[in-house]
Amino acid sequence: MVFVNGYVEGLDAPFVSTDDVEAMRIAVQHLRSLGHRRIGCAMGPARYLASQRKVRGFQQAMLAPNDGPGPGANVEVDDDLVVHSVYSVEGGQAATETLLERGVSAVVCGSDLMALGAVRAVRGRGLQVPRDVSVTGYDDSLLIAFTDPPMTTMRQNVPAMSQHAVAALLDEIRGTPQPRRELLFHAELVVRQSTGPAPAEAGTVAPLTEAR
16 A cells, blocks of 8 residues: 555555645745735545645744745734635635634635635625735646636645656555655645735725625
8 A cells, every 4th residue: 555645644555745834834935925915725524634744834934034025024813814614616615715704815725716705706796816815726737727817826846746756656556665754745836827926905905785
């Protein structure tokens, strides 16, 4: 057995995973560099290890000092800025609707599907992505570059992870045990058109009936 993005402590098997903590730190740092101060996190169920790691990365990035003066300084850190839902379009929409009520100007999502739901929630308020609210996804799914707007996301290194997982499995079958540890792969930030500078009125939320 070789597990991909499914680490279980104490299980007798090799593991191949994306560094979710680092990836979410990168996503938040990108938004901070654009001047966003109140950033929300739309995440899948808290019982999943991937969700826990992504939230940890989000919190670390929000608490990290800014590199000098300028955009991204003095971010607002609040426990209410993490909302758990399910890894789906509907889950992303529900979580983002809650975050918009809490005055965020940007949302980092636990998956690309959740990010699509986040865009739907923003538009449901008569707002635009990224003019009013920026959104990031996670995975860089096959069609996510062709959405409206094309989605900024964290790209998992699927080819390298797959090659390593298959090689490890073949070695195990041939009788060559692989290290019982987790090999972490870096994710890559892919900047597209769903993120932009924080609006001047960041932190305010338009009523559902207002259109801009």
